[in-house]
Amino acid sequence: MRELRDLQLPLNQTQKIRLRRALQQLQDLASKASSSASVTVADTIPVNHEDGVLKGHGTSELDGEVVATLCGVVERVNKLVYVRALRARYKPETGDIIVGRVTEVAQKRWRLEINFSQDAILMLSSMNLPDGIQRRRTAVDELNMRSIFEESDVICAEVRGFQHDGSLHLQARSQKYGKLERGQLLTVPPYLVKRRKQHFHHVEKFAVDLILGCNGFIWVGEHVEARDNMVEDQDNKSEQQNSKLNTRSLRLEEQESTYTPVETRQSICRIANAVRVLSSLGFSLNVEVIMGTVEQSISLNLDIHEMLGAEFCVQIAEREVERRSSLTKKRR
């Protein structure tokens, strides 16, 4: 059984039984709610050939039968039949909001690791310059690329689409995108993050930003006000250029602006641990569930490190059962 592959928890006997019962209840709820068919590699998918079938992702044809090439769930949309894979790498779709890490600064572009089968490309021309002016990118801009993003920086961007040569391009044409600082990056399996209207969340209570990247990279960091301090930076920069780059004063300013209060750091860790617990249990992630987990840990008066313990994990599983059963009741 695939119990808790990330957290190797020492569960005692009662906790084991409670967890098993909670998972059993989840299974019952899921089987009641839908009759989706799971398939494995090389299983035949029953289709009605008279209606005409369009074979989608994860399927192939063999002797006139539709056969799955992945393990997952069969989905049918009109004539289209496809297999939705569960544990797999991220599959980009245009407009997805993603979080990635810079692996390389190359000619006019950055390469980003985004948990896809290739690195994504963010062109210098497809992002807003710090000064916010629309103009052609000059050779000087190209030389100053490292002042915008360096290797191993964490960046938030949007998927622009596939180019003709099959490479994946990103864009960051808004103030909300850009470098992410002062926080934690978590990686979860991408199937746990659903595409929604809103992926940027500002948790006002803790002054924390939460970005649920579609690629399973989750950012928890200190709240940044509207992310338009870039313009200010530019003012500073132009002044500095006038004063021939007084780097030392910049360092001091940086230190001041990078100070994060202890409470904020603690709430970042708390939210991050909530995400860790949920993803190790394999529950889908959204803000409500994450914040509910955080609230519960606070109401139980748990320390941050205790959130990764066995007891809390079992409680979260039980909580999820309650939440889902109340959801299904409401529907009826």
Place this chain on the structure above:
Amino acid sequence: MEYVSPEGLRLDGRRPMEMRQIRAEIGAVSNADGSAVFEMGNTKVIAAVYGPREVQNRSQQINDQALVRCEYSMANFSTGDRMRKPKGDRRSTEISLVIRQTMEACILTHLMPRSQIDIFVQVLQADGGTRSACINAATLALADAGIPMRDIVTSCSAGFLNSTPLLDLNYVEDSAGGPDVTVGILTKLDKVTLLQMDSKLPMDIFENVMQLAIEGCKAIANYIREVMLENTKELEYRRGI
């Protein structure tokens, strides 16, 4: 030496056509994209799959398909006396190659152009049939990583000792020096992707032995499929709506 007793029992108490107990578990390595542990009796193998990911060595990049790499190694503690050099010797390079070719044949590489898939298999306990166990573990790990495959590849060995065909040889039977046939098949397509044999066999007996190994492969495939289906269902209900 007597490998099959007059009562028709082998050294470890099995019947000639009996397989060892098999056990498989998906998700043993948390950092890998896909992973699995596969056991056949006392043989125990762990497999981890990374990818499809960006090609590490640009010069190896293939523009219309994925690059598949495989590394086979044996843990120092896997054999009776400790191994000095767990990988890189002639035997393990040969097995790495065999596994790579077998898996490459079933992965739909053209769907993942310009990327690479790494398969790492390590033998934790060696008791004969490591080659087959590695292939079975790799299949499970690839399925767990969500890599599209034509079919499930499974492998099993069979031998011929004391004029009886034996299924799934263990270490003692393997080192008897008799013929040892390792077969890998694509179960649904019913095609052979791997066939290796040590020493010689007459044609008619070879057919019997190979048929026996194929039966073994099919039994393993049924089990593997069950494990994968259970795992998929579990992931799905845990995720919820």
